[in-house]
Amino acid sequence: MTEAVYEIRNLSVIRGENTLIDDISLEVASGEVTVILGPNGAGKSTLVGVMAGDIPPDRGTVRFRNREMREWSARDLARQRAVLPQSTFLQFAFRAEEVVAMGRSALPPASPQQEHEAITAAMTHTETAHLRERLFPQLSGGEQSRVSFARVLTQSTPVILLDEPTASLDLRHQHDVMTVARGIARDGGTVVAIVHDINLAFTYADRLVLMDEGRIAAVGTPWEVADQSVLQQTFGCPMVVMQHPYLNCPLVLSTSEIPL
Amino acid sequence: MTSREHSTSSTAPAREEVSSRRVSFFAPEMIQWWFVLALVIALFLNIGMGAVEASPRQIVSIISVHIWGLLDDSLLASPLEAIGSWLMNIGVVANIVHWIDVPYTRQIDSVVWNIRLPRTLLATVVGAGLAVSGASMQGLFRNPLADPGLIGVSTGASLGAILAIVAGLSFFGMWTLPFAAFLGAMLTTLLVYTIARHNGRTEVVTLILAGVAITAILGAAIGMLMTIATDAQLRSITFWTLGSLGGARWSQVGIVTLVTFVGSIVCIRRANALNLLALGEREARHLGIEIEQVRVILIVAVAMMVGSGVAFTGTIGFVGLVVPHLIRLLRGPDHHRLLPLATIAGATLLLFADLISRTIAQPREIPIGVTMSLVGGPFFLWLLLRMRDRQGGWG
DSSP: OOOEEEEEEEEEEEETTEEEEEEEEEEEETTSEEEEEOOTTSSHHHHHHHHHTSSOOSEEEEEETTEEGGGSOHHHHHHHEEEEOSOOOOSSOOBHHHHHHHTTTTSOOOOHHHHHHHHHHHHHHTTOGGGTTSBGGGSOHHHHHHHHHHHHHHTOOSEEEEESTTTTOOHHHHHHHHHHHHHHHHTTOEEEEEOOOHHHHHHHOSEEEEEETTEEEEEESHHHHOOHHHHHHHHTSOEEEEEOSSSSSEEEEEOSSOOO | OGGGTTTTGGGHHHHHHHHTSOOOTTSGGGHHHHHHHHHHHHHHHHHHOSSSOOOHHHHHHHHHHHHHHHHHTSTTHHHHHHHHHHHHTSHHHHHHHHHHOOOOOHHHHHIIIIIIHHHHHHHHHHHHHHHHHHHHHHHHTTOTTOOGGGGTHHHHHHHHHHHHHHTTOOTTGGGHHHHHHHHHHHHHHHHHHHHHEETTEEOHHHHHHHHHHHHHHHHHHHHHHHHHSOHHHHHHHHHHHHOOOTTOOHHHHHHHHHHHHHHHHHHHHTHHHHHHHTTOHHHHHHTTOOHHHHHHHHHHHHHHHHHHHHHHHOOOOSHHHHHHHHHHHHHOSOHHHHHHHHHHHHHHHHHHHHHHHHHTTTTSOOOHHHHHHHHHHHHHHHHHHHHHHHHSSOO
16 A cells, blocks of 8 residues: 555535535545446535545545645646546537647647657557547547547546546447556556446456445445445445456446346 | 647647648648738738828838838937948849839828828737637637627727717827726726636636626616717717727827737737637646636736727727637637737738728728628628538537
8 A cells, every 4th residue: 555645534515505525534545546436416526526626625625645635736736637527528629639739738848759759649548549630529429538538648647537437438448448547557646537337347446435425335445345235225226246257356237126 | 838839739740741742822731821911912902092092112112211210310320321321232122122212292101101001000900909809718718709898898998988978078188088998998897807706716607697797787878878968979979889990090009009919929828728728627727727817817918908909999899709710710729820810810801891991982981890790790601601511510
């Protein structure tokens, strides 16, 4: 276990009558993929928003790399963490390559050659190199998502936050994105990802955070979190937890009702 | 911000290989030269055409004589004369000078130097300022419909000017009206911005809607002032509201040029931030942009540019809306290119509009605002349809 990148203490986020996040404490370490899992409205995106520095905490403290979140300047944060949003609505018709290049904005100036290489590498990693010259708004949802992921990669930060990186991707690209994410963690980076596919989460997570109604329902390794009754209660549907036939992780099957 | 000019030009090496081939003048990469050429033509036409005509050679001759005259009084006079006589020894230079040196009457001289030139230059800088302001506002508010009018600058300026007309103010002599207009523009922008600001952050939609609301209220005030105005006042109100570049003076040109120059530089230096804003405000912040700071700087720059322009020329619409869209269509949305090109294209467009205003119904003059809408409206429609064909609407 290495140093904690994020130290969240008694965090609450309140919007009017609604408590989006209710007294959460959490530490996130480097070198790990942390996956946030939970039903709609559990507060996952809000939590990632707080970690990104978008949403100031209403109560509690968030420390990022041993500094209070609000003490970070936008520029310094941009050199430490990159954020993949759920979806990107691009206002003007930039080309995919230009969008990826935007990721390098906060970095110290590099030679055009280096910039070009960084962009090409990121686009190759996300299999978007063939989309270079295409206009971003004309790409499909999945292609846009991968181009945005390439943009996050070019920012080359030690910490990346991914809000549903796999939502609009086909099966193979889901695995590609999660594999790249795991590679970053293995190289000492920190990855926090919101994932809806419970089995994808179990496959790639080093650590899982199960959220429900603004609180943490369970946290730990996939096997620690894969408790049938906790999962059933959180997601509100019957589930069966079993050993994955090929991998050393849980496999979950769910139905709308349990056949007896 | 300063160090990051290259974020989107980072793909340069790939494209440089392409551009090392001979590029046709009609290729999209050459577009800046079309605009420069169009601007030069527009300048000469505007100075040369009208009741008194002046040929390009006469224009160059008149301008150089006047500039030489200005220099003559300065300390530089004798060294310049030395350089001048040395240059004249070079055959080509002497030939050019002789070619330019053509006869002209005192009347032509007076019309060109005292009337046409200030008017033309005023149109140039006001057009440039409006276009770069429009492009910046569209980028800043992530809204293709945004134009400087959105934050109430134009209406505020109108109210200021009309108030000055109706109240018969004259505390600054001939500068009273521009001053009142500028003050109105600034105060309105400040008001709209203060309303939209909350807890150190500004909600863009609130800002835009606050602009709409304030514009409506000021519009009502203008309406009321017009009902109590005398017929003579009403005439000058109408004249002012429809816009006019007539009566431009050198002193005005100086002020507007200075403001527009500084304002444009400020906007162009924020090109990278404007590019990132296309991704969304949160995303721009994720990429290291202090949004609130950029927003204040750009709004102030735009309010200054539009405020000073409107103060001397009245309200001129469409330039700020149409020009940025045209450039995006031709050259893509990158603000590093868009903003500088917008200044040139905006200047050119307003110059041609003013030329039409002056010459189409001689000796009458059509208000520039009317011409601009008459030319700009159909042009914008054409642009709209082109855009729809090309990329399925406003991307």
